[in-house]
Amino acid sequence: MSGPYDLLVRSRRIYSSGGWFDGYVAVRDGRIAALVAAGPAPASHDVIDVGDRHVIPGLVDTHVHLRDPGFTHKEDFETGTRAAAAGGVTTVFDMPNVTPPTNTVERFRAHVENAAAKSLVDFGHNASGTIPEEIRGLAEAGATSFKVFMMTDIGRDYPHMPGTAVSDHATLLRICEEVAATGLTLYIHPHDQALYELYTQRAWQEWGRDFRSYARAWRSGDGIILDSGIATMLEMQRATGVRLHLLHMSTIHGFEMVRAAKEAGRAVTIELNPFSLFVTNTWDAIEQLGPYCLGMWVPEAHAAAAWEALVDGSADVIATDHSPHTKEEKEVGWTDMYAAPGGSPMIQHYLALLLDAVNAKRLTLERVIQMCAANPARLTGLYPRKGVIAPGADADLVVLDMDRDWVVRAADSYYKCGWTPLEGRRLRGAPVLTVRRGAVIARDGEVLADPGSGRFVRPLRVAPQP
Numbered sequence: 001m002s003g004p005y006d007l008l009v010r011s012r013r014i015y016s017s018g019g020w021f022d023g024y025v026a027v028r029d030g031r032i033a034a035l036v037a038a039g040p041a042p043a044s045h046d047v048i049d050v051g052d053r054h055v056i057p058g059l060v061d062t063h064v065h066l067r068d069p070g071f072t073h074k075e076d077f078e079t080g081t082r083a084a085a086a087g088g089v090t091t092v093f094d095m096p097n098v099t100p101p102t103n104t105v106e107r108f109r110a111h112v113e114n115a116a117a118k119s120l121v122d123f124g125h126n127a128s129g130t131i132p133e134e135i136r137g138l139a140e141a142g143a144t145s146f147k148v149f150m151m152t153d154i155g156r157d158y159p160h161m162p163g164t165a166v167s168d169h170a171t172l173l174r175i176c177e178e179v180a181a182t183g184l185t186l187y188i189h190p191h192d193q194a195l196y197e198l199y200t201q202r203a204w205q206e207w208g209r210d211f212r213s214y215a216r217a218w219r220s221g222d223g224i225i226l227d228s229g230i231a232t233m234l235e236m237q238r239a240t241g242v243r244l245h246l247l248h249m250s251t252i253h254g255f256e257m258v259r260a261a262k263e264a265g266r267a268v269t270i271e272l273n274p275f276s277l278f279v280t281n282t283w284d285a286i287e288q289l290g291p292y293c294l295g296m297w298v299p300e301a302h303a304a305a306a307w308e309a310l311v312d313g314s315a316d317v318i319a320t321d322h323s324p325h326t327k328e329e330k331e332v333g334w335t336d337m338y339a340a341p342g343g344s345p346m347i348q349h350y351l352a353l354l355l356d357a358v359n360a361k362r363l364t365l366e367r368v369i370q371m372c373a374a375n376p377a378r379l380t381g382l383y384p385r386k387g388v389i390a391p392g393a394d395a396d397l398v399v400l401d402m403d404r405d406w407v408v409r410a411a412d413s414y415y416k417c418g419w420t421p422l423e424g425r426r427l428r429g430a431p432v433l434t435v436r437r438g439a440v441i442a443r444d445g446e447v448l449a450d451p452g453s454g455r456f457v458r459p460l461r462v463a464p465q466p
């Protein structure tokens with residue numbers, strides 16, 4: 001050991017090596033240089049003593065829509081990553097449904113350049129994998145993964161744009177083969193477009209076009225629109241061996257199919273989202289929030305299955321699917337949700353929602369860390385540089401106040417859209433300090449990082465399975 005360090009974070013509860021450590025996180029040049037046991041403080045330029053407060057790895061959010069470029073009236077890379085920093089997130093991976101969609105190397109490079117000028121946290125990009133011939137070049141250019149929507153919007157053209165969707169099975173198979181050859185992971189929005197069109201037509205006739213009709217149409221046939229997409233992709237995975245990551249899992253049968261695939265040792269991982277765990281998991285919420293929580297209604301029994309997958313370890317990551325839209329865009333949805341965009345903002349608040357659930361004894365803090373930091377870092381090929389507090393890792397840390405009693409207000413958020421489906425919700429537990437590569441980037445909700453200080457990260461190697 002040779003001092004002095006740049007920064008020491010002192011706590012009696014530092015999460016490392018699967019347990020809680022009493023000591024110091026010693027930081028030099030943005031990385032964790034050492035974990036030093038409690039005792040006399042080693043020499044350091046700065047010391048932050050947080051007492052009993054928990055120190056956990058910075059969160060890694062593998063699924064965010066930052067709307068930049070093309071839809072920056074909703075959010076942009078600066079505003080979205082400012083909200084991330086305030087919420088304890090130190091690395092984000094944004095989705096390719098922007099204009100232009102990032103399905104060529106040239107577009108990918110331009111996307112990263114734009115993001116690098118604005119981001120406050122470290123970032124990678126999930127490239128659009130719709131053009132099989134472009135996939136290898138995109139991997140070489142540094143894509144984290146490939147995203148394909150199996151869904152194309154009906155009656156609107158965003159957020160499921162034609163250029164980001166593939167429902168043709170032959171093309172999907174070719175995409176799986178190409179992604180498999182890169183060793184990266186294919187992220188799929190599972191969906192059956194033909195069944196969705198059928199159920200949508202029926203819903204319009206039976207219920208009209210309001211938010212209730214939209215919510216029910218999605219879940220017609222007990223979730224078959226989703227389950228058919230999941231089943232299709234599991235067969236594609238079997239045929240090609242691609243690393244498959246299924247997004248926003250929320251059906252009982254979907255979880256069953258995935259458990260069977262995992263038991264067979266196949267390369268399948270799944271994502272859960274805060275909305276299905278905390279927001280759209282009751283019909284009352286749909287009635288009260290309407291377009292401001294849709295997206296996707298998750299009926300109670302299916303939400304219970306999502307909680308089960310969260311607690312028992314059969315789900316792999318929690319990602320926000322942070323999906324901001326303006327109030328004007330959402331307001332249309334009360335009467336015509338088919339013309340209003342789905343999704344809602346989340347990145348600043350999901351850690352706090354999970355901490356509140358930990359306080360309510362619905363899951364453990366260790367499981368939150370696994371689902372929101374360690375496993376996402378593995379999924380993206382960044383482990384152990386991200387997602388863990390250990391020597392050699394980037395010094396990305398979040399300090400928690402598990403006792404903070406507070407009320408969510410959009411006015412206190414950094415979302416450009418200026419609203420949240422969580423407005424007025426009382427929570428216990430909050431992130432109170434965020435450190436990114438050794439720099440304090442947020443303290444008590446105030447964000448201190450400069451735009452452009454976040455760095456582009458690319459997979460360290462072929463992504464190991466969580």
Ligand SMILES: [Zn+2]
Pocket residue numbers: 063065095321323
């Ligand atoms: Zn999404």
